Amino acid sequence: MEFLQQFINGLSLGSVYALIALGYTMVYGVLRFINFAHSDILMLGAFAAFYLSPIVEKFCGPQSPVGAILVVILAAAICAIIGTLIEFFAYRPLRGRPKLTVLITAIGVSLFIEFTCQHGKVFGSNPRPFPKLLNDTQFHFGKLAIGSNDVIVLLVTAMLLVGIWFLVQKTRVGTALRAVSYNQQAAALMGVPVNRIISFTFAVGSALAAIAGILYSMKFPAIEPLMGVQPGLRAFIAAVVGGIGNIPGAVLGGLIIGLLETFAGGIPGLSNYRDAIAFGILILILFFKPAGLLGRSTVEKV
Amino acid sequence: MKSLPSSLTAASLAAVFALGLTGCKSGGGDTIKVGEYASLTGKEATYGAAMHEGTMLAIEEVNAAGGVLGKQIELIVEDDQSKAGEPANAVNKLISKDGVVAVLGEFASSRSLEGGPICQENKIPMISPGSTNPAVTQVGDYIFRVCFTDPFQGAALANFANGTLKAKKVAILTDVKSDYSKGLAKYFKEKYLAGGGELAAELDFNGGDKDFKAQLTTIKNSSPDAIFIPGYYNDVALICIQAKQLGIDVPLFGGDGWESHMLLEIGKDAVEGHYFSTHCLTDQDTPKMKSFVEAYTKRYNKAPDAMSTLGYDSAMVLIDAMKRAGTTESAALRDAIAATKDYEGVSGTFSLDENRDAVKPLVFAQIKNGKFVYSATVNP
Numbered sequence: 001m002e003f004l005q006q007f008i009n010g011l012s013l014g015s016v017y018a019l020i021a022l023g024y025t026m027v028y029g030v031l032r033f034i035n036f037a038h039s040d041i042l043m044l045g046a047f048a049a050f051y052l053s054p055i056v057e058k059f060c061g062p063q064s065p066v067g068a069i070l071v072v073i074l075a076a077a078i079c080a081i082i083g084t085l086i087e088f089f090a091y092r093p094l095r096g097r098p099k100l101t102v103l104i105t106a107i108g109v110s111l112f113i114e115f116t117c118q119h120g121k122v123f124g125s126n127p128r129p130f131p132k133l134l135n136d137t138q139f140h141f142g143k144l145a146i147g148s149n150d151v152i153v154l155l156v157t158a159m160l161l162v163g164i165w166f167l168v169q170k171t172r173v174g175t176a177l178r179a180v181s182y183n184q185q186a187a188a189l190m191g192v193p194v195n196r197i198i199s200f201t202f203a204v205g206s207a208l209a210a211i212a213g214i215l216y217s218m219k220f221p222a223i224e225p226l227m228g229v230q231p232g233l234r235a236f237i238a239a240v241v242g243g244i245g246n247i248p249g250a251v252l253g254g255l256i257i258g259l260l261e262t263f264a265g266g267i268p269g270l271s272n273y274r275d276a277i278a279f280g281i282l283i284l285i286l287f288f289k290p291a292g293l294l295g296r297s298t299v300e301k302v
Numbered sequence: 303m304k305s306l307p308s309s310l311t312a313a314s315l316a317a318v319f320a321l322g323l324t325g326c327k328s329g330g331g332d333t334i335k336v337g338e339y340a341s342l343t344g345k346e347a348t349y350g351a352a353m354h355e356g357t358m359l360a361i362e363e364v365n366a367a368g369g370v371l372g373k374q375i376e377l378i379v380e381d382d383q384s385k386a387g388e389p390a391n392a393v394n395k396l397i398s399k400d401g402v403v404a405v406l407g408e409f410a411s412s413r414s415l416e417g418g419p420i421c422q423e424n425k426i427p428m429i430s431p432g433s434t435n436p437a438v439t440q441v442g443d444y445i446f447r448v449c450f451t452d453p454f455q456g457a458a459l460a461n462f463a464n465g466t467l468k469a470k471k472v473a474i475l476t477d478v479k480s481d482y483s484k485g486l487a488k489y490f491k492e493k494y495l496a497g498g499g500e501l502a503a504e505l506d507f508n509g510g511d512k513d514f515k516a517q518l519t520t521i522k523n524s525s526p527d528a529i530f531i532p533g534y535y536n537d538v539a540l541i542c543i544q545a546k547q548l549g550i551d552v553p554l555f556g557g558d559g560w561e562s563h564m565l566l567e568i569g570k571d572a573v574e575g576h577y578f579s580t581h582c583l584t585d586q587d588t589p590k591m592k593s594f595v596e597a598y599t600k601r602y603n604k605a606p607d608a609m610s611t612l613g614y615d616s617a618m619v620l621i622d623a624m625k626r627a628g629t630t631e632s633a634a635l636r637d638a639i640a641a642t643k644d645y646e647g648v649s650g651t652f653s654l655d656e657n658r659d660a661v662k663p664l665v666f667a668q669i670k671n672g673k674f675v676y677s678a679t680v681n682p
Binding site: 006220 | 343344345347348478503504505506507508510511512513515516517519520523536539540543547548549564567568570
């Protein structure tokens with residue numbers, strides 16, 4: 001029974017990590033660089049929902065499903081715009097420069113957002129209570145407890161995974177996206193609007209981050225400007241374990257981290273080392289499969 | 303031997319220079335400079351700000367009433383951003399650049415342990431409003447506190463678990479990142495086991511974690527009668543929420559780290575019915591508390607909490623000592639603070655013992671209808 005309960009706990013935590021990892025992996029797949037500001041977009045998504053929800057509540061009533069969906073869509077749209085702006089101002093001027101330059105810029109953008117938001121006149125550094133978007137009903141089966149929010153998180157992640165897979169594999173934009181990912185110059189010569197495709201990738205990635213941020217805050221209803229750092233790091237590792245750039249891999253990695261962390265955290269005497277245990281196992285996985293579980297190893301041309 | 307005269311000259315020059323500087327410090331201006339370091343920003347800013355506002359209120363009241371020793375008090379405030387490393391910078395600046403005669407601060411034990419040794423070395427008295435870890439005043443004879451210590455609080459909590467809650471098996475969930483949490487858990491455990499209690503389970507978390515379901519599931523399966531969580535309010539609120547989600551219905555209880563309105567705002571109905579020990583409650587019916595709450599509300603347009611009363615008391619104890627000493631000279635001031643006896647503070651009446659710790663009662667509160675409600679007083 002305890003095993004099953006921990007499995008549910010881990011699955012629900014892991015599916016949020018999976019959702020965040022999807023955003024990391026999408027941007028990496030196209031641009032071959034890690035967008036470190038992703039975890040801060042997640043935080044901005046949560047804060048957008050924090051400010052939007054009282055307004056939406058006036059029209060839709062408290063804790064209505066329509067209102068919740070509206071808040072999520074609006075927050076995702078806001079973050080999609082922010083993500084595109086970040087790409088336009090911070091990363092686009094560096095197109096064609098060494099990858100390291102872009103990577104360092106991403107870290108700079110991340111710190112810039114974090115510390116701006118910590119300022120007292122922006123969000124301030126105190127945690128704030130996240131509004132209840134949906135009523136969280138707890139179902140008890142014997143000794144097992146499952147929350148309706150946990151089920152929602154799982155369903156949303158599954159839906160978005162399928163949606164993103166469909167977008168990338170089956171649509172015209174997706175074909176262009178894969179072309180840019182494969183070879184930017186060749187794609188440009190074939191008439192693919194590379195810059196527009198990259199902006200689009202950032203918009204989708206940031207919208208995913210916003211949705212993940214809202215789901216994360218529904219689970220853990222205290223939000224602050226540094227809230228994205230910890231799940232962001234976990235999700236980044238999840239993306240690497242699953243094979244960065246690989247969409248199902250990101251989800252698999254997220255679930256594995258969530259489960260490992262939960263099982264390690266439930267052992268008395270070892271709960272202190274939950275991260276050490278979880279990340280130790282991940283190092284082992286990468287030791288045997290350096291390209292990640294679902295990643296294909298490619299030969300880097302030097 | 304050739305270098306001796308020159309080094310002597312250098313030494314005497316340095317001495318003259320130092321004399322000149324100290325001369326400037328004590329003689330300059332007609333104010334008494336008092337330093338304060340607090341976590342005004344960062345993760346524990348709620349506490350830092352509450353304490354600072356209490357301290358400010360005390361200084362303003364004294365200045366409005368004509369100051370002390372015929373001079374006004376100038377409070378110089380440094381923000382340490384709730385970060386390790388910053389308190390040392392702040393205290394160094396206060397002592398060497400501003401030349402303060404005494405230092406007030408910090409509430410977090412780990413940060414007081416950083417500022418304390420610098421005050422001790424410079425023989426500048428320091429009064430901590432809210433650091434409860436015993437090590438803080440063990441730094442030296444210039445370091446004081448106006449709150450109780452964790453051995454006392456841990457013992458009171460153990461008696462509470464054994465006596466009031468009648469809990470035969472208690473589970474403990476400790477924040478391994480915080481000296482305060484680890485200390486309090488240790489003192490609780492010693493006393494609780496000695497009192498015939500049994501430990502159901504002992505689990506740890508890292509302060510700042512968001513997911514506690516893994517630990518709570520294990521705790522739930524150990525079927526405890528109560529769960530002891532010596533942590534800070536932001537983690538505790540999330541722990542209470544997740545405990546409720548898992549269907550844990552035994553009482554949860556903790557120490558003074560719970561005391562914050564944020565616990566109620568984040569935890570909402572999940573914190574209902576749980577208990578914690580703290581320094582005092584602002585709805586206690588004493589004349590000092592009443593006038594303090596009135597003055598504070600008027601000044602800041604919001605209600606004070608226990609941390610504000612401690613900030614206020616720390617400043618008032620210092621001023622009281624200045625009056626009795628009749629000077630701000632450091633050794634005399636130190637002796638006067640050490641001699642504080644039966645002082646009637648807002649947070650309670652207390653004396654400072656030979657370890658420079660306040661000996662004062664502790665209060666238990668229960669959370670009822672979204673409010674902290676007084677439940678019992680424990681005398682030392």
